[in-house]
Amino acid sequence: MPFGRAWRCLCTAVVVSAVCAAPALAQGAHVMGAEGQGTQTSPTPPAEQATPEQRQYPSLKLSGFGDVNFSKTENPEGPTGFTLGQLALHMASELSPRVTFFGEISFTARPDAGTGSPAVTGFNTEVERMILRFDQSDRLKVSFGRYHTPINYWNTAFHHGQWLQTTIARPEMIQFGGRLLPVHFVGALVAGSVPAGGWNLNYKAGLGNGRATAISRGGDAGDVNGHRAWLANAFSKPDRLFGLEFGGSVYGDTVTTAAGDFDEQIISGFATWQKEDPELIAEVAAIRHEGAGGLETWSHAYYVQAAYRLPQFRSLWKPYVRFEHIGVDDADMVFQTVPRLDGTTIGVRYDASALTALKGEYRTWTRGENSVRNHGGFFQVCFTF
Numbered sequence: 001m002p003f004g005r006a007w008r009c010l011c012t013a014v015v016v017s018a019v020c021a022a023p024a025l026a027q028g029a030h031v032m033g034a035e036g037q038g039t040q041t042s043p044t045p046p047a048e049q050a051t052p053e054q055r056q057y058p059s060l061k062l063s064g065f066g067d068v069n070f071s072k073t074e075n076p077e078g079p080t081g082f083t084l085g086q087l088a089l090h091m092a093s094e095l096s097p098r099v100t101f102f103g104e105i106s107f108t109a110r111p112d113a114g115t116g117s118p119a120v121t122g123f124n125t126e127v128e129r130m131i132l133r134f135d136q137s138d139r140l141k142v143s144f145g146r147y148h149t150p151i152n153y154w155n156t157a158f159h160h161g162q163w164l165q166t167t168i169a170r171p172e173m174i175q176f177g178g179r180l181l182p183v184h185f186v187g188a189l190v191a192g193s194v195p196a197g198g199w200n201l202n203y204k205a206g207l208g209n210g211r212a213t214a215i216s217r218g219g220d221a222g223d224v225n226g227h228r229a230w231l232a233n234a235f236s237k238p239d240r241l242f243g244l245e246f247g248g249s250v251y252g253d254t255v256t257t258a259a260g261d262f263d264e265q266i267i268s269g270f271a272t273w274q275k276e277d278p279e280l281i282a283e284v285a286a287i288r289h290e291g292a293g294g295l296e297t298w299s300h301a302y303y304v305q306a307a308y309r310l311p312q313f314r315s316l317w318k319p320y321v322r323f324e325h326i327g328v329d330d331a332d333m334v335f336q337t338v339p340r341l342d343g344t345t346i347g348v349r350y351d352a353s354a355l356t357a358l359k360g361e362y363r364t365w366t367r368g369e370n371s372v373r374n375h376g377g378f379f380q381v382c383f384t385f
Contacts, residue, residue: 065161
């Protein structure tokens with residue numbers, strides 16, 4: 001399509017320009033993430049007082065997240081009872097005053113552990129993110145690696161580690177292992193921000209591998225066809241309405257399935273108010289597919305979530321509610337195995353300490369017209385370390 005080809009050309013030009021600028025980036029920029037920590041030996045000043053040239057590199061910092069869950073549903077759609085959630089490790093390291101590495105590894109319990117010959121292991125180990133970034137300035141940052149695709153708000157605001165988010169689970173439209181939206185992206189991104197008179201505009205543009213043949217996965221070992229995926233993302237955080245963030249994304253790819261190749265375009269938008277009293281998040285996405293025969297289909301999804309941290313009880317309690325919907329076109333060959341959804345979640349989070357939280361939820365949902373309504377209770381204890 002002319003629009004898709006134009007965006008591919010634009011993203012290619014931006015990324016190639018950024019790659020050509022990499023030597024210059026290594027000469028002048030500032031880093032993302034935490035401050036570096038050097039060994040405090042005289043006459044080197046303490047890390048918080050040291051200039052970038054005086055710090056010790058690399059300066060690796062580790063953090064982690066874990067959770068344990070319990071669930072009971074009327075009609076089980078997966079494991080019930082007690083389940084061990086993900087153990088996620090985050091690694092951040094300054095490699096120089098201008099270059100930063102970030103990595104994320106997860107360990108997830110397998111329901112088929114011990115079966116087969118040889119027996120499968122008890123956990124899957126996954127490299128969730130691996131990013132090397134060069135910072136020229138706030139206006140231009142270039143990175144390479146494996147990302148959580150900047151295709152909507154939730155996917156880049158709340159990563160692996162359930163303690164980070166208010167609810168027990170992600171919205172189903174962007175759940176890990178889901179097939180509706182591409183959760184991971186392998187390639188290169190350019191990003192930056194400009195004040196823009198207090199509007200604080202941010203942008204991201206990327207070029208990389210599209211979905212794998214299993215559309216729930218990114219192209220970690222290479223693209224499955226000769227068409228690179230591209231994306232563009234923009235959002236604003238206006239000064240006058242501190243806490244408000246809104247924006248949108250476009251994404252294009254060619255998806256290869258057993259039924260053939262399909263052009264894919266995704267358009268999404270979001271608005272969020274992150275001040276805890278209240279917390280409001282709303283997102284919508286529309287997904288277009290077109291096959292070789294010219295048949296065009298549109299599927300869509302959205303959710304709205306509201307939460308409020310109660311001022312009573314030392315502000316430790318945070319009730320919340322979420323409504324979500326996934327509508328799949330019956331003729332969509334790419335999404336034949338993507339389940340429909342109309343669901344409601346009501347829950348509360350209790351912050352037992354600064355680094356641990358307890359969550360309880362009641363969910364009720366249907367899986368399309370004339371389906372039987374399901375419901376159940378869910379509990380989670382989560383923490384960071």
